[in-house]
Amino acid sequence: MKKNSTIIPMPFRYLINIVLFATFLFVMNSLITSGAISKYYAGVISFIGINIILAVSLNVATGYLGQLPLGHAGFMAVGAYTSALIMKAAAGAGIAFPFALIAAGLVAALFGLLIGMPALRLKGDYLAILTLGFGEIIRVILLNIDNVLGFKFTNGAAGLQKIPKTTTFLITFIFVGITCFVIHTMMKSRHGRAILSIRENEIAAESCGINTTYYKTLGFVVSAFFAGIAGGLYAGNIGILNPSAFGFMKSIEILVMVVLGGMGSMFGSVFSATVLTALPEMLRSFASYRMVAYSLVLVIVMIFKPSGLMGTYDFSLNGLLDKLILKIKGNSDSGGGKALSGKKEGNANE
Amino acid sequence: MSKFQRTPVKLVPVPSPNIIPERDVNKTPILEVAHLGIDFGGLTAVDDFNMAIGRTEIAGLIGPNGAGKTTVFNLLTKVYHPSRGTIMLDGRDTAGLNTIQVNKLGIARTFQNIRLFKDLTVSENVLIGLHNEMDYHLPGAVFRLPGYWKAEKIARNRALELLSIFDMQDLADSKAGSLPYGAQRRLEIVRALGTNPSLLLLDEPAAGMNPSETTELMENIQKIRDTFQIAIMLIEHDMSLVMGICEGICVLNYGKVIAKGSPEDIQSNPQVIEAYLGKKKEGN
């Protein structure tokens, strides 16, 4: 009986990833705090982190669950305002920030649940329209709620100002790590498989006893939760909030990252979020052409490679190392080829 | 006036129009369907469908195209909800349940047009069938608690075990969509077995198979029944398969049952012949 051989044994696989990530955090943090990387670029890097969380979280609902929610910015907005208001009340105490972020995530998750309940009963296009509608309603409410409440809550179009800028590189990327870790472990479990099965064939999934309503909601809520956290980080990065920043356009921008990166590929989302955040910064002078290029690239990729640049490919560092080690061992065993081809879909044993 | 003497009458139960193998007679039939029917708007797709399946029976559901066979499967698995009639699964009325619930109660199926999870691997497809056999929850998965590792290991071994029925264990890491047609059909059966059913519904399992594959399938279906001691009902057009392994056969035409019986009964039934081949022309 052929076993799915993994060369590097289990505990070490995690250790390698953790050590590498920790090293990355340490190095970057040192560079930033020492001033080797300027404050401006540090802000950009934080932005990259925020967009990574947004793209990876949207990927859960689009790439993995197979739906097309067009209101992701709404969850981000809810999280942003929640975190901002908490931090303002806490007078910018840095220690409160992680809690504010978790609160932001939970509030966004609640909205995800409320919106998911009607939305997930609908198929394809209708779900897209419904989530779009909800996203717009959230924006309109954030814009006008002060009139209803009678006191300054969100400050509407004037913008919520003087939000404590507590977003640092470290905290951003710690949450990037948490986001990717949680989503990855969820997807490489029976819950993840259930979510994927819904994307592949919902009727067949039901016939296997998968509670599709529960898993669609779970995917949606998880997606919203991390979007909320990203919103909180965004608020603490930029210092002011305006509802117009969270409209349909923003939802589309995040969708573009996911689609270009490859729906169903976390690595693709990370990669495209990084590129699509960094590139415009480097091409500041071409700002007006950026959006045109954006749209053109989106259309062209859709026509020629509908599954996105990375498709459903998932990068696995340990998978790469496995291949390397097998090569070094002088891979003469042809059976090794089959085990390796399985690696492409991401290592099932992680 | 003489008192009117009423003769005492002994009431006997009327035998239902259903048949099951003798060896299963002492246990509740795994499936008992009475007067099942469904209308789609003005069209009655299935009407007055009665059937019983013994706990270890291999039953067949045959009939011309469009007779309503897959509709019956959809009714049993609650993809459609019946307009009338009752379905008793293992003695339990399934009224009001949905597809997910009846699967947990013990019905699994394959589909006429294969419904595999094409982008997932063969073993992942089977693991999805084993979903409800694993008992860890989301925190267990995220924090990789011991419960996760244990359940996954057991499930993986079980998946390979099930795949070995059709000698497919070496294909475990291939993408389901890349398998040849016959292998995809077999994978669907394995996935359905993963849900630990008491009744397995196979919708045209031999479609697109050549004679030697069909013979192998016949052996495997019997092997599945013997190993797992479950009941199997299949829809098939391949008469060699139906007559070869089915014990009780139900013939459907225009949504109604026209005959029921053993393969021998069915083969010589004039109405069945007429349904399949048409009426003999007068004067020929």
Add this chain to the structure above:
Amino acid sequence: MSLVISQLINGLQSGSIYALVALGYSMVYGIIMLLNFAHGDVIMVGAYVAWLVIVSFSLPPAIAIALAIIACTVLGVVIEKVAYTPLRKSPRLSLLITAIGISFLLENLAQLIFGAGSQQVPTLITGPSIDIAGQHIGFTAIITIVVSVVSMVALTFLVQKTKMGKAMRAVSEDMGTAQLMGINVNSTISFTFAVGSALAGIGSVLYCCAYPQASPTMGAMLGLKAFVAAVLGGIGSLPGAMLGGFCIGIAEAVVSAVGLSVWKDGVVFAILIVVLIFKPTGILGKVINEKV
């Protein structure tokens, strides 16, 4: 009372425009199951064409109107041929995202070429206003409602009574069978896009009569609301699109009349959500079942 009626007339006026645009959405969805997000931006192009023709080329308004409608028609067909036809066999998600991409592309090109601000579109149509029972009704309102109704009647005639209309209905029902019956599916689809875009062109002209400003994002919100109208009436249903358009127009007028005009957009989307939750197929839509 007169305030109520004038708000009602406003509602009918904007509703007519929504209806014209919603018709385009419904027709395209009916035939290739695509929510053409770029539809609203076609209107924007029409408005800019009208503006260019009058301001840059100093041609009379009549020509501006004609060219605007022609431009919209051509643009709609070109988009279909270039971006949607290649994806006809692809998953619907890809098609939807492409439509979003085209919408984005049009908006950003307009922003690049004309700047983000709005341009004043000179008066395209002038005429006498009428007074009925003391109620003043502006000419633009009259012409908008009249033209819309006439267009809808003409469209209904086209779809029900002509050969091409029959082809359109056949392709919406079953593309494969229609092809087997000898219908040229590609030209039918292009024709559908052409008609839908022409209606959008008419809508854009009428819109400019009421709100004489062209800006890159003008089509976005208009398109979204017309889209809500199409869904409300039942996407794929032409009478539904008309009905939905008028409902949305009147709803907005009512909301403005009670002084809550800042919530206008929110109300429209709230209507969308209520419809999708309680009757996703819309007022006049039909349910489609998936074969198992």
